[in-house]
Amino acid sequence: MHLGACYYPEHWPRERWETDARMMREAGLTRVRIGEFAWSRIEPERGRFDWQWLDDAVEVLHSAGLGIIMGTPTATPPKWLVDSMPNMIALDRQERPRGFGSRRHYCFSHAGYRKQAARITRAVAERYGQHPGIVSWQTDNEYGCHDTVQSFSPAARDAFRLWLVDRYRTVDALNETWGNVFWSMEYRNFDEVELPNLTVTEANPAHWLAFRRFSSDQVVSFNKAQVDILRELSPGRDITHNAMGFYTGYDHHDLAADLDVLGWDSYPLGFLEMFRFTDQEKLDFARQGQPDIAAFHHDLYRGCAKDERWSVLEQQPGPVNWARHNPAPLDGMVALWTLEAMAHGAEMVSYFRWRQAPFAQEQMHAGLLRPDGEPAPALKEARTAADSVEQLGPVGTSIREAAVVFAYDAEWITQIQPQGEGLSALWAVFDSYRALRQLGLNVDIVSPKADLSPYKLVILPCLPIVPDELFRSLQAFRGQLIIGPRTASRDNDFLIPDELPPGRVQSILPLKVTRTESLRPGLEHQGDGWSIALWFDHVETEMEAELVAEDGAVACWVHANCRYLATWPQGAVLREVVTRALDNAGLQALETPDGLRIRRTSNYVFVFNYAAHENEIPEAISGTPIIGSRKLPAASFAVFPAD
Numbered sequence: 001m002h003l004g005a006c007y008y009p010e011h012w013p014r015e016r017w018e019t020d021a022r023m024m025r026e027a028g029l030t031r032v033r034i035g036e037f038a039w040s041r042i043e044p045e046r047g048r049f050d051w052q053w054l055d056d057a058v059e060v061l062h063s064a065g066l067g068i069i070m071g072t073p074t075a076t077p078p079k080w081l082v083d084s085m086p087n088m089i090a091l092d093r094q095e096r097p098r099g100f101g102s103r104r105h106y107c108f109s110h111a112g113y114r115k116q117a118a119r120i121t122r123a124v125a126e127r128y129g130q131h132p133g134i135v136s137w138q139t140d141n142e143y144g145c146h147d148t149v150q151s152f153s154p155a156a157r158d159a160f161r162l163w164l165v166d167r168y169r170t171v172d173a174l175n176e177t178w179g180n181v182f183w184s185m186e187y188r189n190f191d192e193v194e195l196p197n198l199t200v201t202e203a204n205p206a207h208w209l210a211f212r213r214f215s216s217d218q219v220v221s222f223n224k225a226q227v228d229i230l231r232e233l234s235p236g237r238d239i240t241h242n243a244m245g246f247y248t249g250y251d252h253h254d255l256a257a258d259l260d261v262l263g264w265d266s267y268p269l270g271f272l273e274m275f276r277f278t279d280q281e282k283l284d285f286a287r288q289g290q291p292d293i294a295a296f297h298h299d300l301y302r303g304c305a306k307d308e309r310w311s312v313l314e315q316q317p318g319p320v321n322w323a324r325h326n327p328a329p330l331d332g333m334v335a336l337w338t339l340e341a342m343a344h345g346a347e348m349v350s351y352f353r354w355r356q357a358p359f360a361q362e363q364m365h366a367g368l369l370r371p372d373g374e375p376a377p378a379l380k381e382a383r384t385a386a387d388s389v390e391q392l393g394p395v396g397t398s399i400r401e402a403a404v405v406f407a408y409d410a411e412w413i414t415q416i417q418p419q420g421e422g423l424s425a426l427w428a429v430f431d432s433y434r435a436l437r438q439l440g441l442n443v444d445i446v447s448p449k450a451d452l453s454p455y456k457l458v459i460l461p462c463l464p465i466v467p468d469e470l471f472r473s474l475q476a477f478r479g480q481l482i483i484g485p486r487t488a489s490r491d492n493d494f495l496i497p498d499e500l501p502p503g504r505v506q507s508i509l510p511l512k513v514t515r516t517e518s519l520r521p522g523l524e525h526q527g528d529g530w531s532i533a534l535w536f537d538h539v540e541t542e543m544e545a546e547l548v549a550e551d552g553a554v555a556c557w558v559h560a561n562c563r564y565l566a567t568w569p570q571g572a573v574l575r576e577v578v579t580r581a582l583d584n585a586g587l588q589a590l591e592t593p594d595g596l597r598i599r600r601t602s603n604y605v606f607v608f609n610y611a612a613h614e615n616e617i618p619e620a621i622s623g624t625p626i627i628g629s630r631k632l633p634a635a636s637f638a639v640f641p642a643d
Contacts, residue, residue: 001341001342001346001347001348001349001389002030002031002067002347002348002349003027003028003029003030003031003338003348003349003350003351003382003385003386003389004029004030004031004032004033004066004067004069004348004349004350004351005024005029005031005032005033005350005351005352005353005354005368006032006033006034006313006314006350006351006352006353006354007020007024007032007033007034007061007353007354007355008034008037008038008353008354008357009034009053009054009057009060010038010041010053010057011355011357012355014053014056016373017056017057017060017061018060018064019373020354020355021060021061021063021064021066022064023369023379024064024066024354025064025065025066026383027368027379027382027383027386028382028383028385028386028387028389028390029066029382029386030065030066030067031066031067031068031069031135031136031348031350032061032066032067032068032069032354033068033069033071033138033313033350034057034058034061034068034069034070034071035054035070035071035072035073035124036071036072036073036075036138036140036141037071037073037075037076037103037141038054038071038073039073039074039076039077039078039120040076040078040079041053041054042054042073042120042123042124043078043120043123044078045080046080046081046084049123051127054127054128055127058128058131058133058134059133061133062131062132062133066133067133067135067136068131068133068134068135068136069135069136069137069138069240069313069350070124070128070134070136070137070138071137071138071139071140071141072117072120072121072124072137072138072139072140072226072230073120073124074106074117074120074121074139074140074226075103075104075140075141075142076103076104076105076141077105077106077113077116077117079100081116082099082100082105085110085112085113085116087110087153087154087155088106088107088110088112088113088116088155089105089106089107089153090105090106090107090108090148090150090151090152090153090156091107091151091152091153091156092147092152093150093152093197093198094197094198095152095153095197095198098148102146102361103141103145103146104142104145104146104148107151107153107155107156108149108151108156108215108218108219108222109151109153109155109156109158109159109160109218110153110155111155114222114225117222117225117226118225118226118229121225121226121229121230122229122233125137125229125230125232125233125234126233128234129230129233129234129237130233130234134234134237135237135238136237136238136239136240136261137230137234137237137238137239137240138239138240138241138242138263138313139223139226139227139230139239139240139241139259140222140223140226140241141242142242142243142244142265143219143223143241143243143249143250143255144219144244144247144249144250145244147249149215149216149218149219149249149250150211150212150215150249151215152195152197152198156195156215156218157194157195159214159218160193160195160211160214161190161191161193163210163214163217164190164193164210164214165190167210171187171188171189171190174187174190174193175187177206177493177495178204178206178207178210178493178494179204179206179495180204182204185204195211196208196211205413205416205417205494206493206494206495208412208416209409209412209413209416209493209494210493212409212412212416213409213412215249215250216249216250216251216254216408217254219249219250219255220250220251220254220255220258223241223255223258223259224258227239227258227259238260238261239258239259239260239261240259240260240261240262240263240311240313241255241259241262241263242263242264242265242313242314243255243262243263243264243265243301243304244264244265245264245265245266245267245271245293245297246271246275246426248408248411248412248426250408251408251409252300252301252304252408253304253407253408253447253449255304256301256304256305256306257306259305259306260306260309261305261309261310261311261347262301262304262305262306262309262310262311263301263310263311263312263313263348264297264298264301264310264312264313265312265313265314265352266294266297266312266314266315266316266337266341267314267316267320268288268289268290268293268294268316268329268333268337269286269287269288269289269316269319269320269323269326269327269329270316270320270322270323270326271289271290271293272285272286272289272290272293273286273323273324273325273326274322274323274324276422276427277290284595284612285595285610285612286325286327287327287328287329287330287333287612287635288329288330288333288595288610288611288612288634288635289329289333289337289610290610291437291595291596291597291608291610292430292433292434292437292597294337294340294341295340295344295437295597295599296430296433296434296445298310298312298340298341298344298345298346299344299433299443299444299445300406300445302344302345302444302445303406303444303445303446303447303450304447308345308398309347310345310346310347311346311347311348311349311350312341312346312348312349312350313348313350313352314350314351314352314353315334315337315338315341315349315350315351315352316329316334316337316352317334317351317352317353317366317367317368317376317378317381317382318334318366318367318376318377318378319364319365319366320364320365320366321361321362321363321364321365322365326364328366328377329635330612330634330635331377331381331635332381332633332634332635332636333381333635334351334378334381334382334385335381335382335384335385335388335637336608336609336610336635336636336637337349338381338382338385338389339385339388339389339606339608339637339639340597340599340606340608340637342389342392342395343395343599343601343604343606343608344398344599345395345398345601349385351367351368351378351382352365352367353365353367353368354367354368354369355367355368355369355370355371355373356369356370356371356376357371358371366378368382388627388639391626391627392603392604392626392627392639394603395601395603395604396601396602396603396604396642397601397602398442398444398601398602399442399600399601399602400442400444400454400455401441401442401443401455401456401457401587402436402441402442402443402444402455402456402457402458402459402587403443403444403445403446403450403452403455403457403458403459404429404432404433404436404443404444404445404446404458404459404461405445405446405447405448405450405458405459405460405461405463405470406425406426406429406445406446406447406461406463407447407448407463407465407467409464409465410425410426410462410463410464410465411424411425411426413425413464413465413486413490413494414426414462414464414486416494417494419516419518420518420519420534420535421518422534423518423534423535423568425461425462425463425464425486428461428462428484428568428569428570429445429461429462431461431569431570431571431574432459432461432484432569432574432578433445435574435575435578436457436459436578437597438575438592439578439579439582439589439590439591440588440589440590440591440592440598440620441582441587441589441590442599442600448463448466448467448469448470449467449469449470450473451473452473452474452476452477452479453476453477455479456479456480456585456586456587457479457480457481457482457578457581457582457585457587458477458479458480458481458482459481459482459484459569459578460481460482460483460484460487461484461569462484462485462486462487462569463484463486463487463488464486464487464488464489464490465488465490465491465492466487466488466502466503466504466505467492471504471505474505474508475507475508477561478561479561479585480561480563480581480582480584480585481508481561481562481563482562482563482565482577482578482581483502483505483509483562483563483564483565484565484568484569485516485535485537485565485566485567485568485569486501487501487502487505488501488502488503488504488505489501489502489503489513491503499512500512500513500514501513502564508562509543509559509562509564510541510542510543510559511539511540511541511543511557511559511564512539512540512541513537513538513539514538514539514540515537515538516535516536516537516538517535517536517538518534518535519532519533519534519535519536521533521534525549525550525551525553525555526549526550526551527547527548527549527550527555527573529572529576530547530555530571530572530573530575530576531549531571531572531573532549532553532555532566532567532573533567533568533570533571533573534567534568534570535567535568536553536566536567537566537567538566539554539557539564539566541557541559543557543558543559543564544557544558544559545557546558546563546577546580547573547576547577554566555567555573555577556573556576556577561584563577563580563581565577588620590618590620590621591618592618593611593615593616593618594611594615595609595610595611595612595613595615596608596609596610596611596615596617596618596632597610598621600642601642602642603641603642604626604639604640604641604642605621605639605640605641605642605643606637606638606639606640607621607625607628607632607637607638607639607640608637609632609633609634609635609636609637610635611634612634612635613634614631614632614633614634615631615632616630616631616632617630617631617632617638621640622640622643623640623641624640625638625639625640626639626640626641627639
């Protein structure tokens, strides 16, 4: 695994560049990521390019032995370009302009901006595509950051109408498929279809789902245009992009199909603070990150990526600047996060960033160096991580035990029509993943197209649309299967199936959901140490009632190798169902101390201590560690040889 840093030579004096390159190599870094925000320096005026500074930077970094990941600078179009095409910017849901002055100020559907993005990509690729120092390319930067996938501009509206024509062919087919007879929403032609914002109350959910799919497709096609240019002008180099944490604005499976390596940006402390974790978790793990955040995304994006090739393009090295509160990580966590990525198969971890900037929006975001150019605490940890990476060598292949199935349209559907506050498909997947990890299992997060046969246990936590390929896989699957609420509850255009949920999946899961309730907090059906909470499906079935609450409500039904969880997959009830399925699957659960997590590969067993206190490694993991000790201090890791 390579280690690298995100570097912005345009931020620093020319005479400093050789020092930075030398220090990177001394820290064990072999990769450097540059250029993704440099359009205004590359092309200060339309058609006038200034390459000299970037030529020099490329030569300095290459001469130091650093492989360069060159970014296309399309995330930050310069002011002269925005002024020449004012309507290239996106409009938000209230149709307010999202203008110049920060970043990501463009609409994916604007034809003029697409041409300009292709033009600058071609210019950079023609200049550096054959340079021996360029080992990889990154397209743009963090598609969708700051909620920028959806645009409600005239350009988006016009492109959406063309997308609808291609998908439905006739307006009569669109009306029938969407159920537009409801509330007299029928259209006479495609030019009458507007975007689904600014309606009096909620728009047709089928309309919203189509717009979400369209918006995702716009990102994918925008990206592919750059990929095609880079493959033409710089053959043999990997192409990547940096996805984000807990972000579902576009389909990462579709994006990854055009990439060689899918990257993501890992900020465990920022994500803990900003997302839906309890106040107690935010205190307990404030300086470490909740133990499953990073691993969840490693496995999510590994499952999205072509041939499971993935990397961390930005790794948090210290306090960030964008969360509600921004503590520093415990000593040791930067090295731990790095080795955990390695354990999950990362090809690279790149720290964001090399040096903390003393100006502009991110001046409070830490780097491996302080603003004065002296080492920050994480620089030493990067060196420690580099030594461990070198000592271990290849980690081997991942051990297949359990899989969780996730599709991006599942999250879109639960956002469009949640039916209960906070009932998100993404978080149902996260909770299922967390339950399996807490029991010591290796977990893969897979797409509906994945081969399920290597796994002994598969969970579909919440998958409203079950496509044909997955349906066939479920029919053939012989391991243990847990199916959660809302699964197979809609067809591909958001209609309830004629035979009621779970639709055709009733052929392997013989039950019919006849009524659904979402339950406010405190309105629960109590079981033996668990409860039915948030969601409850009433069913007709001959299946065996496996978990029955005190009042007779059934939380889980079982038939052959299948279980149906009739309540929201979370907490004690999820753990109970998972534990029973593991027993049936012949998988050994490993109770681990709080904060301890395990990852197995064909060569090693990795143990990570996310707790703020010492933890002892369970006796089930035998032997003497190659790295670390059996009594793990806070924020540390141990590595054992595989059995």
